[in-house]
Amino acid sequence: MTTSDPTAIDAGLATLARRAHALDVAVHTVQATVGGEPVATAACAPLGLDVPQRMYSVSKTVTGLAVGLLAAEGKVSLDDPVVRHFPEMAPVHPWLEATTLRHMLAMRGPHRSTTYEVRDGGWLESYFRVPPSHRPGTMFTYDTSASYTLAALVERTAGSSLTEYLRPRVFDPLGMSPGLRFLTGPDGFSHGGSGLVCTPRDLLRLAHLLLDDGVAGGERLLPADYLRAATSPQTDTATATWGAEFRGAYGYQLWLPPRGGWLMFGLGGQVVYGHPGHQLAVVVTADAQAAGSGDTKLLDLVLAHVVDPAVDGPAASRGPAPAHDAVELTWPAPRHDAAHARPLTGRWSGRTADGDPVELALRLDERGGTVSSTAGLVLELSFDGPVRTTVADDPAVITAAWSAPGVLDVRCAGHGDELATTRMRLVAPGDGTLTVQSQGFGETLDPRWTFLATCSPAG
Secondary structure, three states: OEOOOHHHHHHHHHHHHHHHHHOOOEEEEEEEEEOOEEEEEEEOOOOOOOOOEEOEOHHHHHHHHHHHHHHHOOOOOOOOEHHHHOHHHOOOOHHHHOOEHHHHHOOOOOOOOOOOOOOOOOHHHHHHHOOOOOOOOOOOOOOHHHHHHHHHHHHHHHOOOHHHHHHHHHHHHHOOOOOOEEOEOOOOOEOOOOEEEEOHHHHHHHHHHHHOOOEEOOEEOOOHHHHHHHOOOOEEOOOOOOOHHHOOEEOOOOEEOOOOOEEEEEOOOEEEEEEHHHOEEEEEEEEOOOOOOHHHHHHHHHHHHHHHHHHHOOOOOEOOOOOOOOEEOOOOOOOOOHHHOOOEEEEEEEEOOOOOEEEEEEEEOOOEEEEEEOOOOEEEEEOOOOEEEEEOOEEEEEEEEEEEOOEEEEEEEEEOOOEEEEEEEEEOOOOOOEEEEEEEEOOOOOHHHOEEEEEEEOO
16 A cells, blocks of 8 residues: 655644644644554644543444444334334324434434534433424434434433443444443433544544444454445535535435545544545544634645645555654644733622623733632633643643733633633733633533623722
8 A cells, every 4th residue: 555655744734733723723633544554643732642532423423333233233224213212202293203213314304403402401302392394304404413312212222321332342342442431411311412522542443443344353343234325425415504525425424525535523623534545544633612613624624734645645655654753732822922921910890791790810920820700710820831720620721821911811721521612811901900801612611701891900
């Protein structure tokens, strides 16, 4: 097999990191292999290839594989009406009565979008109770509640959790991490649409399994017919509005980009791309939520600066790729000008335009300090580099800088079971007031993290 030029790929990684930072996108890890041999590896401490992370909609592909295995075992048929497996939900609308597992796997169900609200209960029931918008099998509509319902079906049929069902069949034979798990929805089922927590290296192992036609170590782990259908066009996605790479086709819980290959894609920029023709696998984990359409912009960067060099770069040799050192990624950070740093200590209070109270305490010197709220949240700052800390019981990385006279910028990246980023700009013009803009980005992040207010000194 002809390998790619690692020099070109490393240069592409550097470009990817630089352009991602310009968008305020945090790239956590990057892995690329050709023929199973690594051609690029990069990580941003404290995250790394063996550190678990939320993978969001990459979960859908894993859920789909579980359904395919159940079908191969004769426990379900992909042409089963879904309501047959949830008889307690009957009676249902005729369009839901006609909805099959195959429709749901291919995102050709009867709902125009996800039926549940993240903060509400009854996710499973919502799939059967929210009135459908159209006849199943006619349109592509991306619906995470369909994937959640499929996960519930797996658990009900198998009599075990999604993880327990897949562990002896797929996870353990691949050597996937023992801590791999799914978050659960409010009604207790594994969140098969968005709840996968695993390591980036786990995703690479999964990508290799798909590239090897479902066989690992000489043993077939995935049904050949299901995998062939899953990676073949089942639905035309020309109506998708998220970017060119999504306007190709959809298989079973997998995107099929126009450029070829297949794609698993999760909120925030979790990317697993495989191209069987080139035996190429690329895995990227990130948090791009602080940039508008950041995850799709990141995907474009990954394809242009990692995938394309791996596919099109000049051949270096035949045989395994040459070994090379891993590239170290860094956290996005505001640009710091030490000339603007100054001590600032005190307490300020005010209200937003909506009347919500804002109370902050600052204790800053030329090296760093803290920004805290009366709610008990404390952000530790250093102007010398990232601070690894805990915020609201979740691990986080904080970067901070004096970017202009009287202007302090703070960026807090949480990386627990939910990826969330908060940016704050504090402006102290010298008249005693403090104007604060806080922007919070995260699927279930408390909306109180987003506000704008001018505060006055508190007693």
